[in-house]
Amino acid sequence: MQFQLSDEHEMIQKMVRDFAKNEVEPTAAKRDETETYDPSIFRKMAELGLTGIPWPEDVGGIGSDYLAYVIAVEELSRVCASTGVTLSAHTSLASWPIYTFGTDEQKETYLRPLAEGQKIGAYALTESGSGSDAGGMKTTAVKAGSEYVLNGAKIFITNGGIADYYIVFAVTDQEASSRNTTAFIVEKETPGFSVGKKESKLGIRSSPTTEIRFEDCRIHERNRLGQEGEGFKIAMMTLDGGRNGIAAQAVGIAQGALDAAVDYAKERKQFGKPIIQQQGIAFKLADMATAIEASRLLTYQAAWLETKGLPYGKESAMSKLFAGDTAMKVTTEAVQIFGGYGYTKDYPVERYMRDAKITQIYEGTQEIQRLVISRKLLDM
Numbered sequence: 001m002q003f004q005l006s007d008e009h010e011m012i013q014k015m016v017r018d019f020a021k022n023e024v025e026p027t028a029a030k031r032d033e034t035e036t037y038d039p040s041i042f043r044k045m046a047e048l049g050l051t052g053i054p055w056p057e058d059v060g061g062i063g064s065d066y067l068a069y070v071i072a073v074e075e076l077s078r079v080c081a082s083t084g085v086t087l088s089a090h091t092s093l094a095s096w097p098i099y100t101f102g103t104d105e106q107k108e109t110y111l112r113p114l115a116e117g118q119k120i121g122a123y124a125l126t127e128s129g130s131g132s133d134a135g136g137m138k139t140t141a142v143k144a145g146s147e148y149v150l151n152g153a154k155i156f157i158t159n160g161g162i163a164d165y166y167i168v169f170a171v172t173d174q175e176a177s178s179r180n181t182t183a184f185i186v187e188k189e190t191p192g193f194s195v196g197k198k199e200s201k202l203g204i205r206s207s208p209t210t211e212i213r214f215e216d217c218r219i220h221e222r223n224r225l226g227q228e229g230e231g232f233k234i235a236m237m238t239l240d241g242g243r244n245g246i247a248a249q250a251v252g253i254a255q256g257a258l259d260a261a262v263d264y265a266k267e268r269k270q271f272g273k274p275i276i277q278q279q280g281i282a283f284k285l286a287d288m289a290t291a292i293e294a295s296r297l298l299t300y301q302a303a304w305l306e307t308k309g310l311p312y313g314k315e316s317a318m319s320k321l322f323a324g325d326t327a328m329k330v331t332t333e334a335v336q337i338f339g340g341y342g343y344t345k346d347y348p349v350e351r352y353m354r355d356a357k358i359t360q361i362y363e364g365t366q367e368i369q370r371l372v373i374s375r376k377l378l379d380m
């Protein structure tokens, strides 16, 4: 066992930290306020190779691993959680299933441009009537010759509207159980595909979240991902890794809030001395730092397991559960340390607190993570 990052991981960490500081942080508050997605940031991430971190070079990636990927999401989220989730959904939710289940042709046609960052990816599972009960989806895909005709709508799609390719799950056999679901790669230009309502959100406001619709949307069978009926398993396996990306986002948000709180506590004086010299504040900071470190270790461990080809579903549910709760607690404490100033937009901690909340909800609520963990424990 060793707890040291390799030279390659340290190099990626430094590169993303510098990039985040210089290119992402300066506009983070403004983009949050105006709910604006900035495509130039994704383009710059592509130039640095961040859009294809874990994929081999022969499919357009940089040949690194899942640990490097979560480090990148963490460092981006430390200054801007919206940018963190843009990369996380693109990598874990869209590129991963193509890398894992795609044919050689699908990898060449879709994974390569995603990995190289010429295209953006998204994942479409949730519907208005099926959130936690993902198997209850109603979107259908009916076979017609060599095509499938998709009808229905998906909601809360991260990268909605900005994505070029969507991994879409639809019921292919309505007579069978709702599990009889199939996955498809849908291009945004496909007739019958459209982007619906854009959500106005509490946090991650510069990451677009939209509805997407399918009206007699014809998808050729060469764009079916995996086998017919294999979609629910693909959806679940994709989320196993995606959850660790969200854990990394939560670690980054919490670290960003702690950094701000430490700096503030060193400067701010009350009762004639810096507040950091007061035990109530110093101990709060100690608890925050300890919870963040534990979250980081869980997250890096799950990424390491995935890189080694070992089971990681339970561990990534644990990392998201613990890191998400930590992010919420730490950011709330950071606002408390800033006092009244923390409640204003003059400081970044209120943004961190708003951004943290979603890490307890998306890619499976904390309740779903407990379900996944307990089922693994009880072998159910």
Ligand code: COS
Residues within 6 Å of the ligand: 125, 126, 131, 132, 133, 134, 135, 156, 179, 232, 233, 236, 237, 239, 240, 313, 362, 363, 364, 365, 368, 371, 372
């Ligand atoms: N990997 C591989 N296969 C999996 C799996 C996983 N992680 N999880 C479930 N499966 C398989 C099961 O093995 C089962 O296969 P069989 O039908 O061959 O036995 C099938 O999928 C159905 O599994 P299960 O019975 O556990 O399904 P449930 O309806 O009970 O749902 C939960 C399981 C609740 C865990 C699932 O619906 C879930 O994760 N919900 C949350 C969805 C979510 O995270 N949404 C956010 C979307 S992104 S913002």
